[in-house]
Structures are given as structure tokens and as C-alpha cells.
Amino acid sequence: MWSDLESVGQARSGGYRRFAWTAEDHTLREWFAGECARRGLELTTDRVGNQWGWWWDGPGTVDDAVAAGRRAVVTGSHLDSVPDGGAFDGPLGVVSALAAVDRLREAGVRPQVPVAVTNFVDEEGARFGIACAGSRVLTGQLDPARALALTDADGTTYAEALRAAGRDPDDLGPDPQTLARVGAFVELHVEQGRALVDLGAPVAVASDIWPHGRWRFDFPGEANHAGTTRLQDRRDAMLGYADLVLGARHVATQRGCVATVGKVHVTPGGVNAIPSHVTGWLDARGADEEQVVATVAELTARGEEMGATVTRESWTPTTRFDQGLSERLRRVLDRDAEVSAPVLGTGAGHDAGILATAGVPSTMLFVRNPTGVSHSPAEHAEAADCHAGVAALADCLRDLTTGGATTGDGPQDGAA
Numbered sequence: 001m002w003s004d005l006e007s008v009g010q011a012r013s014g015g016y017r018r019f020a021w022t023a024e025d026h027t028l029r030e031w032f033a034g035e036c037a038r039r040g041l042e043l044t045t046d047r048v049g050n051q052w053g054w055w056w057d058g059p060g061t062v063d064d065a066v067a068a069g070r071r072a073v074v075t076g077s078h079l080d081s082v083p084d085g086g087a088f089d090g091p092l093g094v095v096s097a098l099a100a101v102d103r104l105r106e107a108g109v110r111p112q113v114p115v116a117v118t119n120f121v122d123e124e125g126a127r128f129g130i131a132c133a134g135s136r137v138l139t140g141q142l143d144p145a146r147a148l149a150l151t152d153a154d155g156t157t158y159a160e161a162l163r164a165a166g167r168d169p170d171d172l173g174p175d176p177q178t179l180a181r182v183g184a185f186v187e188l189h190v191e192q193g194r195a196l197v198d199l200g201a202p203v204a205v206a207s208d209i210w211p212h213g214r215w216r217f218d219f220p221g222e223a224n225h226a227g228t229t230r231l232q233d234r235r236d237a238m239l240g241y242a243d244l245v246l247g248a249r250h251v252a253t254q255r256g257c258v259a260t261v262g263k264v265h266v267t268p269g270g271v272n273a274i275p276s277h278v279t280g281w282l283d284a285r286g287a288d289e290e291q292v293v294a295t296v297a298e299l300t301a302r303g304e305e306m307g308a309t310v311t312r313e314s315w316t317p318t319t320r321f322d323q324g325l326s327e328r329l330r331r332v333l334d335r336d337a338e339v340s341a342p343v344l345g346t347g348a349g350h351d352a353g354i355l356a357t358a359g360v361p362s363t364m365l366f367v368r369n370p371t372g373v374s375h376s377p378a379e380h381a382e383a384a385d386c387h388a389g390v391a392a393l394a395d396c397l398r399d400l401t402t403g404g405a406t407t408g409d410g411p412q413d414g415a416a
């Protein structure tokens, strides 16, 4: 599976450019559908375009099982990437999910509840600017009208991109029916940091996701000649932007958060032209929600003083994963491990966090990343650790679908 994906959307940097509803995304979705078909998993696509491959050998249909209180245990991740992203962020979770299903079947495991493997669409938000758009619309956390009006760098709207991909934009909306099938969600993901390297463990269980958000700063100016316009006559939009970049570093340091300005648009964008407009995007996160809010408030005030209009594009407060579920998975991993599985928080957003916010018992497994780097071609995971991740995920799925989950409401009982 890994070698199938290796060349799809690979850029010259060695990283990947796999953006939602592009030709690369289409190839990846076809691949996912093929892997589901090969395993006899029943493929469904929800109103947003997220793909689900269902494994249910029990009596009746998946919906019959759900109606009887046997809600599904779901695992998976996403296949899209940031610009020049690594190979593992997303695909490791999808491939591991499929491999875990294979492992369970080889072991003759008969789940008492349906199992599904998912591919969430548009997790990174690289094309239209909103992260986890697929799971947000699914769970009603992003208004479909707002999503449809989003534009990419070429001015293509989300609606147009959906149409070009053969989907009807009118279909886009929350899908409570699909969501009601999910009793628990476990997302395996490459670690985006070096905690597991320091702890000497291949796999960890997640505790929470730091609060995080994105803000757009629009700085106005006046275009003019870089040679003939006196300094005192200029309205240079770049100066406010420069202040934002330095301010972000300064304020975040003081408040113990992280803040990044990683994207900028300059108009007109000529070497010899004074910028008439600069748009910069701020990303702010941290373990302490109050400090993140204060950091952004300070930078907003500072930007407005420089004439900027500040627009909040997204905001997600601290997301706590289901404690019972996380604890249960930790116990499963501890059963035959020499070292106890670490429990880690993360500064990265994930579909599992969006589902957790929607009330779906959710958690994550992290696989060691020796470089600690992510959203870059340097992101890595050793094959042995990836296999350890698959084994851990399979053990967790086995426990959730067979151990103590055969009565009452299914996995939610054990996870409560």
C-alpha cells in the first residue's frame, strides 16, 4: 500500500502536494475505494465526500446493527497534504487502518460491532484555508454555505471544485445519519514532535489537542514607484506586516505559546513597487487556552494600530479526547509492552478532535517520528515503528469490538 501511494502528488522537493478535490486527490480517493473493494469493505461516501469502508459480518446490515445498539468502531485519517508535506501525515493512519483490519481478519477476529476505515477529505485546509473542513461540515461545525463560498489561490470556489470533481455542491451538508453509526473513533497519526524519541517508545495514546486558530491580517497601503517616491510620502503595507511577524514571535515567547506567520500575499508583488496591500496569516496555539487568546488579542490590537483589518478564519478551543477511551487503549498497549505507553497532548489539529467536539468518543495513537519534523519532506517514521503502530491499532480495535463491548450500547459502554 505504501509503495502504491509513494508517487502520487510528489513534488520536486520530495514532499507532497495533495490538495482537496484536485487530480491528485482523485487518484488517492480511487486508491482508497480500490483497497476497500479488494477487502470486500462496503464503501459509502457521506454528504461531504468523506469515504467510509465498512466491515460487518454480523446479522443484517450496518444500519441494523446500529439500530440494535451496536455502533461502529471507526479508524482512519486523511490522504491530503499541506504544500510539500511529508509522506506520513495522514496516509500512515489510513494505511495502518487497512492493515489493522487485515491483521484482525488473519487472526480470525469476529467483531461484535461494525468496523469502518475512513478517509476524511480536506483535512489540511491547504487549498481553501479551513482545516478539517471534511469533518467540520460532517458534524455541523462548518456551515456548508460558508464552505461553498471559499476560494483557492486561483479564485476557484469550493462549489466549483466539487462540481469539477463530479459532486453536486447542493449535497454538501452535515450528515447525522453517517455520524450516528460511529460509536468510537481512533485515529492513528505520525507524531508531530519528538516526545516519543525522548521517551524511547514507539507508540503513544493522545490526551488532548491544544487550542488553535487562524487569523487573516489585511494591511492596506498605496502602490507607487520604489525609486521616485520619498520615504515620508509612502503608505507601505509591508511595514505593518513586518511588525506582525516580529510581534508574533515576541508575544508568543512571553506568553508561552507558539505563533507563526507562514503565508503572505503581496500586491502588486513587484520588486520595484511599494506594496499596496499585504495579507498575512497568523496561526496561534498553546497548551494554555487563556494565553493563546491573549496572544492573539495583543497581536490584533497591534495590527489594527498599523491599519490592519483582522479576520478570524478558524478557532478551536482545547479538545479533550474521551478519557475512558484513551485509558482503555493505554491499558491494551501496556498488556505486552515493556514500557508503559506514554499519553501525549498535541499542538496539531485533527479530524479526531472535530469528532470529539461533536460528542463522538474519540482518541488517537501517535507513532514515533525520529526527526520530530512534520509538514515537511523531512517527516519520517521507521518501518518497525509503523508496524508497531499497526499492531497497536489492531489490538485496540480487537479490544473495542470484542472485549466487553458485546452488550448494551457497544463500545461507548467500555469507554464511558
Ligand SMILES: [Zn+2]
Pocket (backbone or CB within 6 Å): 078, 089, 090, 123, 189, 350
Ligand atoms: Zn494529519
